[in-house]
Amino acid sequence: MIQTQQTINCRGVLLDLSTPKVMGVLNLTKDSFYDGSRYLHKEKIQLQVQKMIEDAVDIIDVGAMSSRPGATPVSESLELERIVKSIEWILDVAPQAIISVDTYRSGVAKSAFAQGAHILNDISAFHKDPELLHTIVGKQIPYILMHMQGTPETMQKKPTYQNVVDEVLEFFVEKIRQLQALDIKDIIIDPGFGFGKSIEHNYRLLKNLEVFRITQKIIMVGLSRKSMIYKPLDIVPGQSLVGTAALHMAALDRGATMLRVHDVKAAKETIKLWELLNAAKYEE
Numbered sequence: 001m002i003q004t005q006q007t008i009n010c011r012g013v014l015l016d017l018s019t020p021k022v023m024g025v026l027n028l029t030k031d032s033f034y035d036g037s038r039y040l041h042k043e044k045i046q047l048q049v050q051k052m053i054e055d056a057v058d059i060i061d062v063g064a065m066s067s068r069p070g071a072t073p074v075s076e077s078l079e080l081e082r083i084v085k086s087i088e089w090i091l092d093v094a095p096q097a098i099i100s101v102d103t104y105r106s107g108v109a110k111s112a113f114a115q116g117a118h119i120l121n122d123i124s125a126f127h128k129d130p131e132l133l134h135t136i137v138g139k140q141i142p143y144i145l146m147h148m149q150g151t152p153e154t155m156q157k158k159p160t161y162q163n164v165v166d167e168v169l170e171f172f173v174e175k176i177r178q179l180q181a182l183d184i185k186d187i188i189i190d191p192g193f194g195f196g197k198s199i200e201h202n203y204r205l206l207k208n209l210e211v212f213r214i215t216q217k218i219i220m221v222g223l224s225r226k227s228m229i230y231k232p233l234d235i236v237p238g239q240s241l242v243g244t245a246a247l248h249m250a251a252l253d254r255g256a257t258m259l260r261v262h263d264v265k266a267a268k269e270t271i272k273l274w275e276l277l278n279a280a281k282y283e284e
Helices: 042-054 076-093 106-115 164-181 199-207 209-215 241-253 264-279
Strands: 007-010 013-016 021-027 059-063 099-102 119-122 143-146 187-190 218-221 258-261
Touching: 021 042, 021 264, 042 076, 059 076, 059 119, 076 099, 076 106, 099 106, 143 164, 164 187, 164 199, 164 209, 199 209, 199 241, 209 218, 241 258, 241 264, 258 264
Parallel strands: 021 059, 021 258, 059 099, 099 119, 119 143, 143 187, 187 218, 218 258
Antiparallel strands: 007 013
8 A cells, every 4th residue: 555645844843644634725916717716915915814723724825926827927026026915915914824935946945934824835846946956855845746747838739649648747747856865754636627728628637636646756636716716617617616526536546635616614524524425434
């Protein structure tokens, strides 16, 4: 039986992943694909953070640059300003919160950690900025390693694979080797649903998600309200909560231990029902 890592050390705060955890998304941009996740002002950010805490969120993921298909990067100075202010505002109302920073820029990451962030969530797999990993080496900062084919500007222009599952797995194996060579111990892998994948690629990855357990790393999925849900159902992101819950259940069954979501309460409820289902035993 493959043994997956059970805990991660978030700068001295030990997070237990023997049961699935929820990462709540806080988008500090007008350009997010889902308008229900956009927060730009202090009052709205703090109200949303308080709601997430009430709903028992485990990690709050802050990002100030959209990574939706076709998105163009914002300036580093604007990203930095939004991230640093938001972390300050989050910790004002939730001083015990575990905060993940969604960036691929070393300057933004360094300032975010100085402000109190705990985890680095990098969609670029340390490809964009060669200095990025130096911001976490030796500092007990977990690293989220995501697969993406191309860039947000180009990733959905006819993504192509010979075998998407094999290629993503090979990517993780090589990148994990590089991270471990730097003595980065706490690594979370994210297959990158919607990042350079067709709808068919996404469902093939989800169906075979348990393959990635061979890495012995925590598996995070970002399925929440994505086009792989709303496009086949001919609906919009705001109508895709039921579909999101259905795919979260499938992901949990296949080894996911972290859900990155827009709707914390719904994700927590899905996890609770999944745990009840797995605890149920046949009675003769």
